[in-house]
Amino acid sequence: MRLFFDARYIRTDFHDGISRYTAQLGNAVHALAADEVTFLIHDRRQLEHLPEGANWLLFHSNESALEPIAALKLNKYRPDVVFSPLQTIGTTGRKYKAIVTLHDLIYYRHRRPPSNLNLALRLGWRAYHLTYWPQRAALNGADAVATVSEVSKREILGHRLTKRPVHVIPNAPNDLCALLPADTSPASGTGRNLVYMGSFMPYKNVETLIRGMELLPGRTLHLLSRISPERLEELERVVEQTPLADGAEIVFHGGVSDEEYAALLADDALLVTASLDEGYGLPIAEALALGVPAVVSDLEIFHEVAGDGAAYFAATSPDEFAQQVESLSTPEARQAKSAAGLEHISRFTWAASAQRLLELARELAG
Structure with missing residues (x-):
């Protein structure tokens, strides 16, 4: 299996929640399946947070205007599965299986966007969370949806945000x-x-x-x-x-x-x-x-x-x-x-979460 792991959300100044989840889960996945995983990055400094010797591919930024056509660019590398720790990666025209992540629904209740985004993305982020239909389109563009808790899974299903199966790949504490x-x-x-x-x-x-x-x-x-x-x-x-x-x-x-x-x-x-x-x-x-x-x-x-x-x-x-x-x-x-x-x-570990992700990816890859 060729699993592409989207590590472009790793911050190079200090970790926020998405950045830390990406880095920790990525390291755990590599520890279990180093030969199967390739990391997508947009800045070589992100490699400082990934395992030494890991396979990687320099790609456009997740904030780029090219993000809606990300799948068309990824097709030529022929991945079997692409996992993204967010749901905003473009999936239109893909020739691989895709797993996207919706961590929680808190931005529907509190629409202030992350401060590290540029002005255009902050405005888009706020507009995105005014209604559920953009979220449904993003999630249904994948083959499976991941989230970090059973509470979030129930909320996603309760709001009927996707027709795809929802899998819990939990957060875990840092050591x-x-x-x-x-x-x-x-x-x-x-x-x-x-x-x-x-x-x-x-x-x-x-x-x-x-x-x-x-x-x-x-x-x-x-x-x-x-x-x-x-x-x-x-x-x-x-x-x-x-x-x-x-x-x-x-x-x-x-x-x-x-x-x-x-x-x-x-x-x-x-x-x-x-x-x-x-x-x-x-x-x-x-x-x-x-x-x-x-x-x-x-x-x-x-x-x-x-x-x-x-x-x-x-x-x-x-x-x-x-x-x-x-x-x-x-x-x-x-x-x-x-x-x-x-x-x-003790039931929440990055190794256990990585194992869940790999099992899901292998199931999708067939």
Whole structure:
């Protein structure tokens, strides 16, 4: 089988969710079937995130005006199957089997496009998500559709977005343990540090986390991600209006490295989020795999990702958030939650996801 894996979504500055999914799944697929896979790239710097010695093909950018005729260009290389981690690759006129990916439906509910896209693509992205028919056309242009969770699969089927079979090829946590000293024990402690990793878009509802600090003495809320000056000013006003408990602190980090992220999670921490909506929740999976419990809003997708490894609260209730943090303040409660999280998240690995993709590709290739 000749499998072409579309790796053009790998970012060369810093990973976003699609970029990390592409790189991690691509590496896992190569580990299982190196002789069968060829990576599509548009920038040689993307090779830094792919296995050494991997087969690759320099192709036009996924943001190029040529993307609608991508299949016509790929035909001459005679792939058996092309897998794309998004659904926007052109499939018209293809002479191979195609698998495209729709990660979630969150952009139909929150239509703000990814900030790394150029203006024309941002406008097109917003228009694309005003109605379902462009999505149906894109998905039905393939032979199979992949998604990252059972929740997303149910939503895709519920909205009748495709006539093609939908397969779950899950996200999986990254190995943050490899970034820590061997003797680190993240499961110990009482949850002195509360760690939030994610964007600051309004639906992420960081305000609830901030207001909950009124009831959490002696704890520090670490807001790790990059943030725009405008949004920082908005949230700093919320901080000013919130009478913090004794010894409580709120720290805006403005972006951290993976090593700094892992170190903060390992330092007597809980992973926290009050999101009102979510497509997956990769930081939760990463924390659980490190042995760090989570305190998260009560969303269906978070139950799929975290299982019994998290404590859940009503997303708009700072009181409930604080109560669930306090429920994990003893070493015994924390260690029990940590063990449950490790057991649950162990079913999600990049190797297992890669095996699912290869089985689907081989089935399509016949």
